[in-house]
Amino acid sequence: MLEEKKEELKPSVSFIEQFIIDDLKEGKNNGRIHTRFPPEPNGYLHIGHAKAICLDFGMAQKYGGKCNLRFDDTNPVKEEVEYIDSIKEDIRWLGFDWEIREYYASDYFGKLFDFAVDLIKKELAYVDDQSADIISSQKGTPTQPGTESPFRRRPVKENLDLFYKMNEGEFEEGSRVLRAKIDMTTPNMHMRDPIIYRIIKTPHHRTGSKWMVYPMYDFAHGQCDYFEGITHSLCTLEFEIHRPLYDWFIDQLKTGDYKPRQIEFNRLNLSFTMMSKRKLLELVQESKVSGWDDPRMPTLCGLRRRGYTPEAIRRFIDLIGYTKVEAINDVSLLEHAVREDLNIKAPRVFGVLEPLKIIITNYPEGKVEEVEIVNNPEDESMGTRKVPFSREVYIEKDDFMENPPHKFFRLAPGMEVRLKGAYIIKCENFKRNEKSGAIEEVYCTYDPLTRSGGHASEKKVKGTLHWVSAQHAIDAEIRLYDRLFDHEDPAGQKDDDYRKFLNPSSLKILNGCKLEPSLRHVKPLDKFQFQRLGYFCVDYGSTESHPVFNRTVSLKDTWAKINK
């Protein structure tokens, strides 16, 4: 029986890991494993990138290999230094380390240029003088073969001369390109004499104005892997069809048996959000969110600010796996992952979001008791703390009802509840605002014998509420975040713009929330469980005089479900 259990728990590996294991077993690359994570510095990293990062760094780590960080900076028009720092920060935060191996595609511009010259000499590349439109129309369509460029048979010497002049800035942008000479009739569009170099006069953030001619991604990526000795080039599914082209280049370049092996996997799609960098940038530019690190964004900096931990994100990535099926993963699995992690780590505290004042009429005025409260029932080592209790306390508005439905285990006229860690109180009466009709104050009596931990504390009541002593409370701003979109796949609707699905209540800002005094000295990114409510994280903009907390995720709420 035990044996069976063990067998069942044997972890299965992804198809990619299986390939790696097999390659290692066969002794390929002398048992070496070397991967790389190749972001383009044109935006912030999101959780989809985390999936790639975990694989690239994870496989190297697990099998005693290395993983390079390489910025794919082949297009100076779109890329900015600003992004490089954020990308590095996010990778480190996630828990991975490229050590000294920080590279740039631009490190290889010289080698790539030489290789292009080499291709020209081998009559495998030519300069095309046609416009983008003409070249594009000659490409054909996926169902129709393309036609050859009139410049395809240009003599080597002329090609060489023109290519050098392109790089010397003698021609306008767009006037000429260098193309690989492959096959205009193959069904694979990427092999139809792809453009490999274009003229760009915008200075590059690293190489300045040294180059006037820049390699296309397809001409750089595979070769960079080759130059770096990458053994396994892991990338997403959409590059599958590019693989024959990469192989074609490497076959022209390689001098031995070594050749990177590209393996493609499914990109991460998360329900109720989107991963398109372009669209995320639009959200930022159109101020639909406060920035790249808005806690509603699926970016790593957004998730960080939201209160997610690297452990939770890695755990989530681990749970979803790597396959070749295009899938949409349920956000609730991500939420499960943070709850699981924060449940163990986050200290419990009392915070009242929408305060309702309780006056304990038989409690002596001016008296203050310090009650001792466990910081985390999941982890005894986190100890206890003292929380002041007094005659007037705040409870959650939702925790009182004048006419409670069946199974409402909270406060209502004549009902008893425990104030967690303190006393059992009974609701005797309440005061209503004459104009609005809203309940303003609730009057209770307490039973002095029921103090937690005391002799009569065994007395049972059905409900336990969190509370904050009114005179000791800290005022705080609390931001309740919810899903940015109210459609499961906002960017996947052909007839509707994703903006149509922005969730109007994705952010609710609450002010005048009441927190227990132990929360006075907190710093950004500190995480807590506000008892019975959810996990909250101190925002970057938080100060001692104006504390701000972001809700990471609510606790599971069975009552909310019953109530629906």
Next chain:
RNA sequence: UGCUCCGUGGUGUAAUUGGCAACACAUCUGACUCUGGAUCAGAAAAGUUCAGGUUCGAGCCCUGACGGAGCAACCA
């Protein structure tokens, strides 16, 4: 109507490479609880897109349908 890839509970993944379809999330019960959290116990939910074939035996191999995704940027 070309090429490439992919079809397993609601969702995401497994299935010792041909041997009674398993796990997680979500859902629903119940127990416990000084968090309507956590924890614990349990339930419902796919017969593996379909049709043939090989085989004692097919989710897995073969054939053919059907369905989905990707591919025609001087983007990556």
